[in-house]
Amino acid sequence: MPPRTTRRDVLRLFAAGGMLAVSGLLPLTALGAGRLGPRRRFSFDRLREQARALAGRPYAPPAIANADLLHGIDFDTIQTIRFRPEHTLWADAPGSLGVQLFHPHRFAQKPVRVYLVDDGTAREVPFSTDLFTYGTPGLARKLAHHGGFAGFRVMDPAPADTDWLAFQGASYFRSSGPQGQYGLSARGIAVNTALPQPEEFPDFTAFYLEQPDDERITVYALLDGPSLSGVYRFDCRRADPVVTEVHAELFIRRDVERLGVAPLTSMFWYAENNRQRAVDWRPEIHDSDGLAVWTGAGERLWRVLEAPPMVKTSSFVDVNPRGFGLSQRDRNFEHYQDDGAFYDRRPTVWVEPLGAWGEGAVQLVEIPTDDEIHDNIVAYWTPREPVRAGSAWTFDYRLYWGNDEPVMPAVARVRHTWKGRHGIPGLAASQAAALPAGIKFVIDFAGGPLADLEQRYDLEPVVSTSRGRIDNAYVLKVVGTDRWRAAFDLYVDDAGADDPVELRCYVRLDDRTLTETWLYQYIAAPTC
Template sequence: MVYTLTRRELLIGGVCVGAAGLLPRLALATASAESRFGPAEPFSFDLLKRRARELAGKPYAAPVIRAPEVLEQIDFDAHQQIRFRDEAQLWGGDGGGPGIGFFHLGRYFKAPVRIYAVEGGEARELLYSPDHFEMPEGHVARNLPEDIGFAGFRVMDESGKSDWLAVLGASYFRTSGPFGQYGLSARGIAVDTASSKAEEFPRFSEFWLERTGDGGLILYALLDGPSLSGAYRIAGGPPDKGIVQDVEAALFTRTPIEKLGIAPLTSMFWYSETNREDAKDWRPEIHDSDGLAIWTGAGERIWRPITNPPIVTTNAFVDENPRGFGLLQRDRDFENYQDDGVFYEKRASVWVEPNNDWGAGSVQLVEIPTDDEIHDNIVAFWVPREPVAGGQALDFSYRLHWLAAEPHPAPIAQVVATRIGMGGIPGQPRPPGARKFAIDLEGPTLAGLDRQSGVTAAVESSRGKIDNTDAYPVVGTDRWRVLFDIEAQGHEPVTLRMYLRQGGDALSETWIYQYFPAAVV
């Protein structure tokens, strides 16, 4: 079963606690700066990898949850009442880089993490104190031990009032992207997601934070879970330089893993113009991402619109040494969302760009049915073809681009909308069970072309009958539209493929869609 997060806006709600500042930047008057740090110890990424390898050679030990009965009472509303003290930010206001704030433990994040500040090859642990945050008199969190620990952290922007990177829960992390709006999340690893086994959630249990000197941050993390351990180095710059993170992951397995998901992305999709029958809310569309984009090792560009299927589905796109993939939000028009509270049109797209050869495997897309926007029901990741055995060492290097669109757009037409409606021809008897697809595309390869230019749509289906195919420029726009009907009976899904061509040349990316005939009334 795939785990789905609820209370998705928790990170935006400002529920966080304070952090002690690195010497001499601690601004709390209630205690000395020295008391906020553990002793100095050597640190490097090589030392962290050595520790992860040694950890994988031992039996897994689950995190110890202290005062669980108190933490259980800190629900979403109680968590909202805890306010991080701005003056307690690590490095806050010293001009040398981003300030760091901290998240408080609670019902949804009970396992504490250890956090260290790194400088000059040495690390000192930041020690939790209730002095770092404010809460109302009589708040249940006041009953926690005074060394209970932190749940995670957030990296502040120059103002010190808003954050651009948040790390909280399991191995999840996300940024506010190019528009300053949180949406989908990245994860360190996915283990047995949508497989025959129960999904595991390895967690980042310890973090080391190091400033780069140019306003950026290097995040080191120790990953641990029942099946593997790992060492991560995630280096990224501040938002004003574009949010790009270079990730190095050294993984060490304890046991065989049925499905290992590399560079996983987690998002939300409820409905769009593709599944208007699911639109129970007043807003026209609700989603953090509207499609999976893939740039294959062979150079093909693929666009797979995300769906809200009737059952849990997994689609695998077999490839070798992919050039990139990502969950994207292509629709940036406010009129299509009408939500001025959470601004879905501003949700970041995330593109995964491998920095080394990943070999043979597949990009996999997991889609889980949902009837609300509070569930993260979409997952995408890379799965190596070779089985993962116990005792293995695996290294993956990749770059995460948090941006508005693909960082390396192809000089061909892209899909900009997918719509589905009643099949057949107006004014004539409608074939029972027929559905019409309308796909809009735009891009440089279509410039100056018209109906006499020999442009056709190549449409294929895994089963059923394709009819009434047409491709033409949309009057008054730079777009082309492809129309076709599909007639298919039964419950099995239908895989559809389409691209525009002129003679033997492809003019567009390949559109792929999974259609469920029985789900349409």
């Protein structure tokens, strides 16, 4: 078995989980009540005290029955294990969304207990191989005594046999959004991401599900990990966009160097801004193309994503942020040409803090990648206050899974980013060679106060760089479109070539800001 769960394991887990669809719709009836465990008193307060008690004891990793056997359930084997649709939870309840359970496998071995909540009591759904069909002879018999499931998914209304919400693996969960296409994931919490020591992946060890209605489900979850425990309430609404309201209470077992609140995990390989990495025939491959931030002071930021040659962490210091998210703004199929993965349909996820989160920073972690199967982008909020053993933390926020950010800014937004050879297009090679080394950046903005603005020549690009110099900066309207284009050349020398160049650009007219602030981290050193 691998020594620990890795970020790439979890991405493959979700890729597999998304394939666990039933092959045909059979008559659905709820899991028989006689197969449930005994009734036990349940309340959120009781679950909170259970989490608090866990934090007061040394961490005890869960025992994994049949670990060697589960490790053999790889991606291909997972496709042959299917939940029996006739056992779908609440399928026979009028106006209720059904719930199906995930079978444990290589990428989700730790047992997760699932309980059904009703009138102040909870009854466990015991793991049983009778709930699944198996394509491998004898596998069901060998797994008969496994201790739990890998998670669950909430189904679309019948007669559809698709799902719109899934919790599976560590503290990961995600929604397919209004276009029915899974993409990036959220997590309950991130612990020590992108630090010299290994990252921790706390687990949701138990889920308590209230009976859903035709558009929402409430989920309670118990979290445990080496450095903390926690209790969560998720109110999930199937709409456009899908909304998940999260209440989280954390109890710290030992000091945490970096606590990541409301973490989002995505994939970015290449796009228009780094197309030289495009070894695949498809023009772009990414689940998200930028990090959007709405600061506490009201500034709107757009940080273009990259796949850097080394792990990079960027911090955007703030007080009481209004929101942040990983966005997929490019919705043009022609820019991807992928009729299988449908990257143009991947959801944007926006985090809206509820209440004051105080001082801290939105952090963006970018990890090198050479393939689309690797999960290499992480964004979260990290508090400035030290996270010490014995402390308790509470966070409330909403997640929006949609086609765009839920609150449009009053200013124009970034639509495209390109970079390439500096200077004037069409310059003879001999003339270009005589110029100092440089690179041109081109940024297209649209919307807001630029939407109905006619061509004019007094708009100013406000460009700054952490090192080097800026030249040939201008702003013009792109003929025949509603887009305005800012362009500039960046010149940097070899000194500090391994250090990234931090770039900022926005457009103004006199003293009025017309656009969000474009941010880019340019690596001048050769990329892998």
